[in-house]
Amino acid sequence: MLDLGWTELLIIGVVALIVIGPKDLPMLFRNLGRFVGKARAMARDFTRAMNEAADESGVNEVAKGLRVASNPLGGVMDGVRDATKDISQAFRAEKYDPESETGKLSAERELQAKKIKATSARQAAERKKAEAEDASRKAAQYEAELETEISESQT
Numbered sequence: 760m761l762d763l764g765w766t767e768l769l770i771i772g773v774v775a776l777i778v779i780g781p782k783d784l785p786m787l788f789r790n791l792g793r794f795v796g797k798a799r800a801m802a803r804d805f806t807r808a809m810n811e812a813a814d815e816s817g818v819n820e821v822a823k824g825l826r827v828a829s830n831p832l833g834g835v836m837d838g839v840r841d842a843t844k845d846i847s848q849a850f851r852a853e854k855y856d857p858e859s860e861t862g863k864l865s866a867e868r869e870l871q872a873k874k875i876k877a878t879s880a881r882q883a884a885e886r887k888k889a890e891a892e893d894a895s896r897k898a899a900q901y902e903a904e905l906e907t908e909i910s911e912s913q914t
Contacts, residue, residue, distance in 0.1 A: 813819050856862045
């Protein structure tokens with residue numbers, strides 16, 4: 760916002776109390792609050808109108824296409840994630856009679872899907888851990904090189 764701390768606000772309040780006076784100060788703050796509320800409402804309406812215009816003109820679709828083009832693997836993974844979500848919702852065990860063969864198969868598939876999700880999450884965590892360790896090793900290597908350069912330049 761304006762990045763004002765408590766001390767600055769206190770000084771502004773004391774100056775306003777002295778200049779405006781205690782009698783008119785509540786009315787000033789009330790009017791100021793109304794003004795800020797109207798300004799926020801106008802900003803909210805403007806943002807909503809811009810978002811609606813972007814939706815109507817297809818800008819959001821173009822932006823999504825650009826995001827996919829800049830990160831093709833992420834776009835593919837989003838598509839796979841959406842497809843598996845749709846498939847998993849189609850075979851929910853609650854939709855079928857638990858005693859029927861379809862219900863039993865659906866429950867079994869749902870359990871297998873949960874196992875797959877857990878395994879993939881574990882693998883992703885291990886991959887991220889390995890990437891973090893690799894980045895840490897590289898950072899240590901760069902720091903060592905920097906220290907070597909600094910010590911050589913001092914001599």
